[in-house]
Amino acid sequence: MAVVATAATLAVGAVFGLALAAPPGPMNAVIAEESVLRGWLAGFTAGLGAMSADFLFFLLSLAGVAAVLRDAPTVRAVMVGLGGLIMLYFASGAVREALSARAAEDDAADGENASGFIESESVEGLPDGRGFRKAFVLALTNPYQILFWVTVGVGLLEPGTVDVFSHLPGGGGGLAGTLLVRTGSATLLAGLFGGIGVWIVGFPALLVGVGRRVDAFAPAVAAVSALVLAGFGATFCWTAATMLLG
Numbered sequence: 408m409a410v411v412a413t414a415a416t417l418a419v420g421a422v423f424g425l426a427l428a429a430p431p432g433p434m435n436a437v438i439a440e441e442s443v444l445r446g447w448l449a450g451f452t453a454g455l456g457a458m459s460a461d462f463l464f465f466l467l468s469l470a471g472v473a474a475v476l477r478d479a480p481t482v483r484a485v486m487v488g489l490g491g492l493i494m495l496y497f498a499s500g501a502v503r504e505a506l507s508a509r510a511a512e513d514d515a516a517d518g519e520n521a522s523g524f525i526e527s528e529s530v531e532g533l534p535d536g537r538g539f540r541k542a543f544v545l546a547l548t549n550p551y552q553i554l555f556w557v558t559v560g561v562g563l564l565e566p567g568t569v570d571v572f573s574h575l576p577g578g579g580g581g582l583a584g585t586l587l588v589r590t591g592s593a594t595l596l597a598g599l600f601g602g603i604g605v606w607i608v609g610f611p612a613l614l615v616g617v618g619r620r621v622d623a624f625a626p627a628v629a630a631v632s633a634l635v636l637a638g639f640g641a642t643f644c645w646t647a648a649t650m651l652l653g
Contacts, residue, residue: 409632413547413594414600416589416592416595416598417594417595417597417598417601418598419559419595419598420594420596420598420599420601420602421598421599421601421602421605422590422595422596422602423588423598423599423602424599424600424601424602424603424604424605425593425603425606426607427555427602427603428457428518428602428603428606428607429600429606429610430474430631431635432549432551432635432639433494433549433635433636433639433640434454434457434542434544434545434549435454435610435634435635436501436545436631436632436635436636436639437453437457437497437534437538437541437542437636438450438453438454438483438538438542438607438611438626439609439610439611439614439631439632440459440501440504440538440628440629440632441453441538441541441550441611442611442614442615442618442628443508443615443618443624443625443628443629444504444508444613444625444629445473445538446615447612448507449611449613450538450607450610450611450615451544451591451607452536452538452539452613453538453541453607453611454540454542454603454606454607454608454610454611455541455607456470456538456539456540456541456543456546456629457543457545457546457607458600458603458604459539459543459546459633460485460542460546460547460549460552461546461552461556461600461603462600463547464552464553464555464556464560465470465556465560465596465630467556468560469555469577476553476557479564480650481650481651483550483553483650484646484647484650484651485647485651486548486553487548487550487553487646487647487650488549488643488644488647488648489548489647490545490547490548490550490640490643490646491639491640491641491642491643491645491646492528492637492640492644493544493548493640494543494637494638494639494640494643495636495637495641495644497545497636497640498633498634498636498637498640499633501555501629501630501632501633502602502630502633504633505626505629505630505632505633506562507573508624508625508626508629509623510579510624521628541550550643550646551563554575562590562592563591563595563596563599564591564592564593565590565591565597566590566591566592567590568585568587568590569588569590603645612653613617614628622646
């Protein structure tokens, strides 16, 4: 029975982790951009950056730093504003990446039209760490992740319950209240990070697989990533301004 209970707790934790990691947002925009432009390993590495920030937030929660952030709205506002500015900066880089990818697609098409086959084929290399750094920095200033660890954080190890979907962006909509998880177990926390791990492995793999079959997929994803980062960046800057001036 103990083994069954442990497995069930791990499974619930994994669902929790997937529910937190899967919704569209700046983290997945970076993972998607890295995946379609540089390959699975680059996307996975970017996911590790976001996951590492989550683990750091957890450690800070254990150390009591989360409580300090909860009681320091000005500090949180500054972090949100900084995150917004960083997202806008990365959005501009994503635009350049999208344009470069579009040009590469056009060159490849020209080569195929001229000789019946594509003259050159991009080769995925080892990631240079850019994606990891981008995702890590964004995650450290992402209000959604800050809010989660400030409000839930170390409480995952304390007896009680947590509404999984209520912690999604927008409060989970109609899903709020449909999945209540018992907290107070290290197994639950292990399952949560396991679920995040499944996402950062599977999401880049899915994108790379589709990209190999669909022409112009990479520049389209890069463009969408730029729009997502710009949208969230502008929203976070506005939120920070209202928090500081309100």
